[in-house]
Amino acid sequence: MAEEYWKRYRIRLKDAEAVRGIARAGQLVVQTLEMAAGHIRPGVSTEELNTLVHEFTLTHGAVPAPLDYHGFPKSVCVSVNNEVCHGIPGPRQLAEGDIVNIDVTSILDGWFADANRTFLVGKTDPEAERLVDVTRQCLALGISAVRPGATLGDVGHAIQTHAENAGFSVVRELVGHGVGHAFHEQPQVPHTGRPGQGIVLVPGMVFTIEPMINAGGWPTKRLDDGWTVVTADGSLSAQFEQTVLVTDKGVRSLTPFEL
16 A cells, blocks of 8 residues: 555655654644743734744754745744734734734654644634634544545545635645655645545545635735735634544544644
């Protein structure tokens, strides 16, 4: 099976050693997100969050994967309000009512793991809170669709159905991805889809599920910095992400946090 999936899809199925390594990296990613959560408040700058993540990662013997990745200048992605993903930390200060996504990828002993969470900054608008809640639920439903014999289309369908039933939209242009040996591997993991369509899931596959859910329409645009992706209509966007393993019987999160 491993040889077939490599030849057919360029997907590297993970053995027990790889899973242990990715899970250790994943534990650090979750700890990093928990640390950052304690600093989310009005007045903190996104640069301060970057420094905290950078120093925490190094202190724990790991390397922040985003730093210098294709020229990305910081150690973590911090995306605020209408920023969908890949926000570059800087002087911007969080304000009461913002929502902010922190996306952490760590390299520990050569293994990569990736996860993100969206946080509320102080007291937020009820609709913003609902967007964040629905996005969290979308990730949970996507993960629950993962099992041997299911397809990537099943995962995307579970996410898309829930988001659209709630009146939100799912970003199409950006997807989840394989991870473990490298930051980005095959397969690509769409967050929309049709049941039974796409690559069939088999034990040993490791990939991220990271739905980006918009309060308005799904189209996006990239800012002149070359990285930050925002909603085309200026609406709010939220995201949650975990790295998951297809097991013999179902699914295991390698970056587990409560959903």
